Amino acid sequence: MTLPADFDAQHFWADSAYATEAHTEPAPSNELIARVEADLGYRLPAFYVALMRVRNGGIPVHTCFPTTEATSWADDHIAITSISGIGYEKLYSLCGGLGSQFMIDQWEYPAIGVVVADCPSAGHDLVMLDYRACGPQGEPAVVHVDQESDYKITWLAPDFETFVRGLMPEPGFE
Incomplete structure (x- = not known):
């Protein structure tokens, strides 16, 4: 899949030395994607893979996503600090040292899918691809999981593309 023509991936990402150093891996090859999917046990959404091929x-x-119910972060939204890359090298990559499986194994997040975005709470909440309804090969929903509220799961979007397109600038929220 290629990204839809109406999605501007070049202006989606914030440019900074920190983002590049701490989060961005080289563009993933088909072999790397297959290896990460095998290690995680889930097929990654096509839109996610296409976005990761850009960066x-x-x-x-934009780092805020509106919610219809309150979370520990805010009454009307969640915030993210990064989106994980496909790989093993960077600490926050899907299979990095603080990646998806680490958050499930060590922080006891529910084994419902793949941790795909970090939040500003330093690990106390995060965003996951939720495969419970679709199975490991399906198109996952996107959810917020809040460790501070007994791992409460808040539904955010029906798929990763809707989640990404729904991210809004922080000044729109308190």
């Missing part, structure tokens, strides 16, 4: 992980320009 493999980093910090988006």
